[in-house]
Amino acid sequence: MSAPDLKRSNPRQSACSVLLRIQREGCYADQLMDRELESGGLTGPDRGLFAELVFGALRRQGTLDHILSSLLTQPLSRLEPQALILLRVGLYQLVYLDRIPESAAVNESVNLAKKTLPRASGLVNAVLRNYLRRGDDIPFPDPLAMPAESIAARHSHPLWLVRQWIDQLGVEEAEALAEASSRQAPLALRANTLAISRDDLLVKFSTNGIQATPCRFSPHGILVEGRHQITSLPGFHEGLFAVQDEASQMAGLLLDPRPGERILDACAAPGGKATHLAQLMNDRGELLAMDVSGVKLPLIQESAHRLGISIIRTRRADLLNSAAFPVDSFDRVLLDAPCSGLGVIRRNPEAKWRLRPEDLTRLAETQRRMFANAVRMLKPGGRLVYSTCSTSREENEAVLHAFLSRQDGVILEDLNQVYPCWSELFTREGMLRSWPHCHGMDGFFAARLIKR
Structure with missing residues (x-):
């Protein structure tokens, strides 16, 4: 039975349907989940369980598949995709969700299999009950050998990604990063200081019974505890805050745009950084938010309208086209380049199972071309921030050094000297490197350059 034929009447069935579409069609989890929740079929605690099962099964897919491989006599590749999804969702409840009784997890999984894929119901029952008998004896690879x-x-x-992290960080720190990257990411917001101070926003949240604390580095960031529907948080409709991870906020702070300047956000959609730049400019000046996707541009304007921002103009343009703008056009340029997203796999766990090492090489070549065109549009004396949400050296330091080796008209700034208060975030070369396991924020890279 194909995914569209499934009638989603409960959170487990909804989760299996979404996971099956992700596997078959390469869809994004958050978009499919939003559509599912907007349909109104799930209410109350069922909405939370649905989200837990989807994101949990994606985050822990590798471990679940390792366990399943020990419990099955056939390779996972020979299972029907829908049967594999049923097994992952059922096993996830047994391994990771203590609040769900084991009997309920097994029975609900078997009943769902009978409803959606009857020929797999016996397999689902046998495998899950086998785990209850043998779960503590499942072998894992020796951590020393x-x-x-x-x-x-x-x-x-993925094994290739872990090996990359070990090459970068060593075994001990790579494991800490891997552990942090498989957990749920915190909810980080950015206070819209055009409308409210961060302190006043924290008071507003506290008054409404919501626990929140200031971020460590961003003067505008707050971390909200618990799970919340964003649009229901106090102040959302009044434009008092935007959802933005602290690492992403650092990109705008490092660009340091000033009121009255002409700024380019070269890859702007969906607009979190663009609205932050406008906020830092006190909504005075000119900010061009450019993106190759015309479909996403309205999202930027919607966010700007909600936040009371007026200086953002949007334009559909491809930064790979060197004639997109004339030379020396902007005081400052933010190039938040398209990347693998390895630093945000806590938020988009499906990405880590979709990516391959060769994708990083392809992306790095695109980033190098974008870099050259972005610098071309920067005024002499202007500043450019190059950033990605990737942990990969290939997409970050390698791209930067390759560009600098061919250009003598651009200088890399040492951020340690410019922002000593944030030195914990910077490398010896003076570039930003944030890590989930060290700083509690997304994995992010940023470097700032000056055009001679």
Whole structure:
């Protein structure tokens, strides 16, 4: 039975349907989940369980598949995709959700299999009950003899990615990163200081019974505890805040745009950084938010309208086209380049199972071309921030150094000297490197350059 034929009457069935579409069609989890929730079929606690099952099964897919491989006599590749999804969702409840009784997790999974894929119901029942008998004896790779394989299996990441992290950080720190990257990301907001101070926003949240604390580095950021529907948080409709991770906020702060300047956000959709730049400019000057996707541009204007921002103009344009703008056009340029997203796999866990090492090489070539065109549009004496939400050296330092080796008209600034208060976030070369396991924010890279 195909995914569109499933009638989604409960959170487990809805979760299986979404996961099956992600696997078959390469869809994005958050978009499919939003559509499912907007349909109104799930209410109350069922909405939370649905989200937990989808994101949990994606975050822990590698570990779940490792366990299933020990419980099955056939390779996972020979299972019907829908049967594999049923097994992952059922097993996730047994391994990771203590509040769901084991009997309920098994029975609900078997009943769902009978309803949606009857021929797999016996398999689902046998495998899940086998786990209850043998779960404590499932073998995992030896962490001393096979560190990469052990980390990949226990913390649920592709083996190639774990090996890359070990090459960058060493085994101990790579494991800490892997563990942090398989957990749920915190909810980070940015106070819209055009309308309210961060302190006053924290008071407003506290008055409404919502626990929130200031971010460590961003003067505009707050972390909200618990799970919340964003549009129901106090102040959302009044434009008092925007959803934006603290690492992403750092990009705008490093660009440091001034009121009255002409600013380019070169890859702006969906607009979180663009609205932050306008906020830093006190909504005075000119801010061009450019993106190759015309479909996403309205999202930027919608956010700007809600936040009371008037200086943002949007334009559909491809930064790979060197004739997109004349030379020396902007005082400052933010190039938040399209990347693998390895630093945000806590938020988009489906991405780590879709990516391959060769994708990073392809993206790095695109980033180098964008870099050259972005610098071309920067005024002499102007500043450019190059940033990605990737942990990969290939998309970050390698792109930057390759560009600098061919250009003598651009200088890399040492951020340690410019912002000593944030030195914990900077490398020896003076570039920003944030890590989930060290700083509690997304994995992010940023470097600031000056055009001679």
